[in-house]
Amino acid sequence: MEPQLIKTELVEGHIALVTIDNPPVNAHSTQVLDELMWTFDSLSDRDEVRVAVLTGAGKVFCAGADIKSRVGVERKPGDHWQGSRRAREAYHCIMECQKPVIAAINGPALGGGLAIAASCDILVASEKGCLGLPEIDVGLLGGGRHAQRLFGHSRLRRMMLTGLRVYGPELYRLGIVEECTTPETLMDVAMGLAREIASKSPIASRLAKHSLNQIEEMSLRDGYRFEQGMTGQLGKTEDSREAMRAFVEKRKPVFTGR
Incomplete structure (x- = not known):
């Protein structure tokens, strides 16, 4: 496979920079999910890579499901189950990747985007980065179990029942991200963590x-x-x-x- 929407760059010191690049909001289409699986499975087998940093192109980390592509489209038998399985496996391929993965949350990580971030090993966010479960407002559900690994009982339910977005400073206060940075310094911080991990066995x-x-x-x-x-x-x-x-x-x- 030659990924088009998931860009991987090998940078200094055994670090792979992986970028979700699906304008305008990096929604996780079928292609994005398939390419995520292939990318992280391949990183598991690349000896020159010891750690990966995952981020989003532009101002959004990942807006989750592509709602616009669903409107007015008649689903065929099996489409729901196939799409659900694809999303589950895409998230788990990050968790199961043989290399540690750092999420550099540069902007909104919503719904499935939250699940992608939650599947990473270490999270850092800029002040403009946020986590949210907006499905209640668009006729969907999902992402609660992944969010449960990050948030406590009351906050999770507030997020899922109201669509509340939690931004970088509050994520840091809650201990969900390791650091909250300015947008300009986010990648420097993420890369610093990556270099530290890459220096280990x-x-x-x-x-x-x-x-x-x-x-x-x-x-x-x-x-x-x-x-x-x-x-x-x-x-x-x-x-x-x-x-x-x-x-x-x-x-x-x-x-x-x-």
């Missing part, structure tokens, strides 16, 4: 993300046991031995991904 990052995904709904006992198993796997790698040597020798480690 890519094996350790991959196993850490996999562990966090798996233990999210496990009991304390089962979750910690799973982490211990991942620690055992990591300890067999050259990167693990190099990290220990570097610590003892008081120098920066040189990781090879082996």
Whole structure:
């Protein structure tokens, strides 16, 4: 596949910059969802990439479903289920990507756009970035379960029942994003986080993300046991031995991904 609406650029230090570029509001059309899946699945297999930054072109991160394309269109049998499955898999391909993904929320991330942002590992937002569930106003539902990973009980219900948008400063106050920046400095902050992650062992990052995904709904006992198993796997790698040597020798480690 040669993606047209999801642009990927390999930048300094093992970082992939992924941009949703579907003017005017980066709505997630069928093509966008298919290209998201292909992009993040391919990043999993690219050894030169250790971390990805996901953002939107222009002033919007992702406005979610393309409502205009739905008006007046008669759905064929199976269309709803196919579209729903495509959206689910597109979000999960970000969660399941072998590389950590940072969301740089440059503008509104609404509905499915919120789900895309919530599927990332670390979130940063500009003052103009916001998360919202506007489906109540356009005859739809959805996105609540993804938002539930970010917001508390009352705020989530207010968002879903009223269409409230929560902007960068409030997202930072609530601890939902790591930083709230000016629009001009958003990418610098996101790239700084990406460089820090990319400096770590890519094996350790991959196993850490996999562990966090798996233990999210496990009991304390089962979750910690799973982490211990991942620690055992990591300890067999050259990167693990190099990290220990570097610590003892008081120098920066040189990781090879082996």
